[in-house]
Amino acid sequence: xxxxxxxxxxxxxxxxxxxxxxxxxxxxxxxxxxxxxxxxxxxxxxxxxxxxxxxxxxxxxxxxxxxxxxxxxxxxxxxxxxxxxxxxxxxxxxxxxxxxxxxxxxxxxxxxxxxxxxxxxxxxxxxxxxxxxxxxxxxxxxxxxxxxxxxxxxxxxxxxxxxxxxxxxxxxxxxxxxxxxxxxxxxxxxxxxxxxxxxxxxxxxxxxxxxxxxxxxxxxxxxxxxxxxxxxxxxxxxxxxxxxxxxxxxxxxxxxxxxxxxxxxxxxxxxxxxxxxxxxxxxxxxxxxxxxxxxxxxxxxxxxxxxxxxxxxxxxxxxxxxxxxxxxxxxxxxxxxxxxxxxxx
Numbered sequence: 001x002x003x004x005x006x007x008x009x010x011x012x013x014x015x016x017x018x019x020x021x022x023x024x025x026x027x028x029x030x031x032x033x034x035x036x037x038x039x040x041x042x043x044x045x046x047x048x049x050x051x052x053x054x055x056x057x058x059x060x061x062x063x064x065x066x067x068x069x070x071x072x073x074x075x076x077x078x079x080x081x082x083x084x085x086x087x088x089x090x091x092x093x094x095x096x097x098x099x100x101x102x103x104x105x106x107x108x109x110x111x112x113x114x115x116x117x118x119x120x121x122x123x124x125x126x127x128x129x130x131x132x133x134x135x136x137x138x139x140x141x142x143x144x145x146x147x148x149x150x151x152x153x154x155x156x157x158x159x160x161x162x163x164x165x166x167x168x169x170x171x172x173x174x175x176x177x178x179x180x181x182x183x184x185x186x187x188x189x190x191x192x193x194x195x196x197x198x199x200x201x202x203x204x205x206x207x208x209x210x211x212x213x214x215x216x217x218x219x220x221x222x223x224x225x226x227x228x229x230x231x232x233x234x235x236x237x238x239x240x241x242x243x244x245x246x247x248x249x250x251x252x253x254x255x256x257x258x259x260x261x262x263x264x265x266x267x268x269x270x271x272x273x274x275x276x277x278x279x280x281x282x283x284x285x286x287x288x289x290x291x292x293x294x295x296x297x298x299x300x301x302x303x304x305x306x307x308x309x310x311x312x313x314x315x316x317x318x319x320x321x322x323x324x325x326x327x328x329x330x331x332x333x334x335x336x337x338x339x340x341x342x343x344x345x
Contacts, residue, residue, distance in 0.1 A: 025076045032102045033064045042113035042120045082156040097150035104143040163190045163217035173305040177312035221246040247337045254290045256331035261314045270299035
């Protein structure tokens with residue numbers, strides 16, 4: 001049996017695998033296309049699907065949103081042949097992707113429409129709700145990200161799978177933990193370690209990247225500069241990957257963590273957060289790592305992979321990637337680097 005989500009996304013509904021293209025479209029449209037009073041949409045005056053009420057030029061009938069209906073029908077039409085060749089698992093992934101795309105279409109249509117007609121927001125909403133509209137962009141983004149996550153699992157809607165090669169176990173643990181969280185910021189990303197800076201030679205990288213590229217992966221790379229300039233031009237010039245496909249930390253992952261989050265994380269392991277913050281505010285001697293700098297004043301330093309996992313939880317909890325005051329953080333730039341690639345299905 002195939003399964004689709006109900007309109008609210010709270011329940012699964014079973015549908016017959018043998019539905020015709022016509023019946024599948026009808027089923028999805030009826031479940032996912034809301035009835036809507038076009039008076040509440042900022043596009044009403046020029047949308048070809050809006051219907052004026054008889055005898056008025058400003059009131060509208062409540063109809064199924066024609067934009068969403070048309071989107072679902074057209075999406076099924078252009079996918080029908082390939083859809084039939086999919087396994088049941090892939091069909092369900094496709095239908096989940098289409099569900100979130102239909103949510104994205106409806107929400108983005110209304111969101112943009114609300115700003116198209118001057119005065120519409122103030123007339124339709126209280127000041128509190130009107131201001132709240134600005135934050136709805138996050139919900140729209142999440143719907144699109146979830147759509148991409150599912151459609152990346154389907155052969156004919158996927159361009160490439162994404163693989164990121166990282167220096168060590170900490171980076172691998174951090175990304176994998178962060179990608180599991182409900183924010184959906186990164187989505188489905190495979191992570192592999194190239195086992196430290198000593199293995200960063202041309203031959204090692206060449207073998208790893210070509211191995212994963214041969215399996216259909218788009219390969220990214222994270223490196224640590226460790227205070228030195230690392231020249232990867234040979235790999236770029238050879239066509240192994242592009243300049244935009246690698247991200248270099250100025251030092252290493254641990255040094256990208258915000259001090260406040262480091263203190264909160266270590267407090268969980270018995271350290272005094274104020275003492276940690278005070279220590280972090282002091283200048284480190286050249287070549288002294290973060291761990292060495294903290295060693296004398298903390299109760300216990302967890303292994304780096306465990307530390308990374310806990311930090312991923314905190315970064316998610318405080319939603320750093322969506323905060324304007326955190327845009328400058330190297331860690332946020334790194335996460336956005338991965339996200340920009342992961343959403344390219």
